[in-house]
Amino acid sequence: MQSIPTIDISPLRDAEHPDRADVIAQIHEACTDIGFLSIVGTGVTQQTVDEMRACVRAMFALPEARKWDQAITRDNYRGFIPFGFFSPNDGSGTADKYEGYKLHQEVAATDPIVAECPLYGPNRWPTEVSEARDTVLAYWSQLDEVALLLLGALAEALNLPPKTFQDAFATPMTNMTLLHYPPQAPDEPGFGIHPHKDTDALTIIAPDPVGGLEVQTRDGGWITPDCPPGGFVVNIGDMLELWSGGRLVSTPHRVVNRSGKERFSFPYFAVPRHDVVVEPLLPAMPGFNRPSVHCGHWSAEVWRTNWPDETADQDTPELGTIHS
Numbered sequence: 545m546q547s548i549p550t551i552d553i554s555p556l557r558d559a560e561h562p563d564r565a566d567v568i569a570q571i572h573e574a575c576t577d578i579g580f581l582s583i584v585g586t587g588v589t590q591q592t593v594d595e596m597r598a599c600v601r602a603m604f605a606l607p608e609a610r611k612w613d614q615a616i617t618r619d620n621y622r623g624f625i626p627f628g629f630f631s632p633n634d635g636s637g638t639a640d641k642y643e644g645y646k647l648h649q650e651v652a653a654t655d656p657i658v659a660e661c662p663l664y665g666p667n668r669w670p671t672e673v674s675e676a677r678d679t680v681l682a683y684w685s686q687l688d689e690v691a692l693l694l695l696g697a698l699a700e701a702l703n704l705p706p707k708t709f710q711d712a713f714a715t716p717m718t719n720m721t722l723l724h725y726p727p728q729a730p731d732e733p734g735f736g737i738h739p740h741k742d743t744d745a746l747t748i749i750a751p752d753p754v755g756g757l758e759v760q761t762r763d764g765g766w767i768t769p770d771c772p773p774g775g776f777v778v779n780i781g782d783m784l785e786l787w788s789g790g791r792l793v794s795t796p797h798r799v800v801n802r803s804g805k806e807r808f809s810f811p812y813f814a815v816p817r818h819d820v821v822v823e824p825l826l827p828a829m830p831g832f833n834r835p836s837v838h839c840g841h842w843s844a845e846v847w848r849t850n851w852p853d854e855t856a857d858q859d860t861p862e863l864g865t866i867h868s
């Protein structure tokens with residue numbers, strides 16, 4: 545596949561729909577081939593997406609000093625990620641050209657799951673953007689439904705028990721990053737986000753019409769997803785690749801914002817509950833040999849190793865880095 549298909553997933557929302565099986569086959573084909581698809585017919589309204597985009601813009605419009613006050617720390621990976629804060633831990637030393645805001649599954653500090661895994665807890669919400677919590681959580685819960693539809697379809701396509709993924713996603717470690725990419729001059733080297741694979745199960749993004757997301761094809765070229773207005777771009781991450789024994793592919797992608805305009809993006813990263821151990825549920829494909837992943841441990845490692853002076857545990861499997 546040298547292009548990313550657009551699939552109307554509305555038949556998935558009706559168990560009796562005559563096109564259900566056909567849609568599941570199309571999703572499966574995209575995920576086993578290019579690892580990316582665009583979806584429409586999600587049931588998420590344009591208004592929900594527009595409100596989310598406006599909220600993200602308002603959050604990044606806050607004064608720089610406020611962002612630093614609410615910046616992520618080693619102990620709490622929630623809040624602002626100032627521009628240029630992290631360099632990819634690939635040794636290149638070149639910082640990505642974005643500022644971000646990290647959010648995790650919203651869980652009360654008193655929830656018993658916090659004692660089981662300290663990565664759970666309440667998010668930081670900037671008080672100046674009073675609608676932020678309601679707007680983000682409304683968008684998030686709608687994407688939870690879309691993610692479950694896609695996970696159910698993939699379980700069916702892989703001949704797994706229908707609730708396989710649903711059970712793994714009860715009190716998940718799903719997280720979001722709000723992102724702002726200033727425009728990059730045509731001759732300015734570097735990336736908005738350097739080429740990487742996602743470490744989650746699957747990612748859902750409402751693409752900014754200014755463009756900038758690029759996806760690697762199997763022959764090493766880079767293509768741009770074609771996503772109709774109101775649609776979402778979906779990609780498979782390392783966890784679904786592992787669960788599927790290498791059938792569903794986690795594909796490298798990157799962002800370069802040469803549009804001349806500000807770019808805003810808010811990827812939703814579906815990650816199972818902390819105690820889920822992801823390992824192949826089907827015999828692994830030839831040549832696919834990756835160790836199992838404990839979600840809580842892996843998530844802690846992904847976040848810890850974002851700090852450039854932290855190095856990955858020897859035992860930690862890939863952390864989204866592309867080894868060339």
Ligand SMILES: O=C(O)CCC(=O)C(=O)O
Pocket residue numbers: 721723737742749757797798799809810811
């Ligand atoms: O902003 C985008 O479109 C993609 C961001 C991305 O790939 C990521 O955060 O993992």
Ligand SMILES: [Fe+2]
Pocket residue numbers: 740741742797
């Ligand atoms: Fe990504």
